[in-house]
Amino acid sequence: MSAEHRPEYPARTPSPPKRPVRPPQPARPTSDTKPKSAAPAPHGRARMSMINRRAATWGLEAAPWTAAKASGAVVARLRDWGYPATDRAARDLTALLVSTAVADGGRRVSVHLADQDRQALIVALSHRTGLTVADETLLPQLAALGAVSCGTDTAVDGRRLWAVLDL
Structure with a gap:
């Protein structure tokens, strides 16, 4: 005769989740669904876009040392891309663009770099309004x-x- 075995404690169940389960996020638009036209931004200027080319962007504080830092970053990226012969011109152009943007008196400066057909586009944006x-x-x-x-x-x-600089 076998005695039925009963546990002295209740069966272990998993604890409930600490946070409720979030529903899946909606699908983000892909490049196929984005409009191809350059629609003007709310402030009336067409947004800048660099498509189908290598590009790099740096967001920097608007400070006296920013021009030197941005120049070094642009020259280093151009070297990475295989353009070492234009170091001085790229450094001088970037320094002038960034120092002018810093002189606008904003809190930050954005520097953008792109290359295409052995040319480099260097852009400095000062974010000071008015x-x-x-x-x-x-x-x-x-x-x-x-x-x-x-x-x-x-x-x-x-x-x-x-x-724009020839490379």
Whole structure:
């Protein structure tokens, strides 16, 4: 005769989750579903986009040392991409663009770099709002440093300064 075995404690059950289970996130739009047109931004200026090329971006504090740091980063990235012969021109152009953006008086500066067809695009964005006057002496200085094309525009969100350099 076998005696039925009864445990002296209740069966162990898993504890409930500490956080409720979140439903799955909706699918993000892919590049196939994004519109191909450059729609103007809310402030009236078309957004900058660099598509189908190598690119790099740095967000920096607007400080006196920012131009040197950005110049070094741009030259290092161009070397990584196989363009070592343009170190001086890239360094000088980046330093001038960034120091001009820092002089706008904003709290931060963004530096963007892209390459295509043996040319580099270097862009500095100052994020100071309310700028209305553009510096007219900047473009001849950029051209003297080796820029094959350059420009600047001012909008509600700050000033965009750019230069194209042959590599």
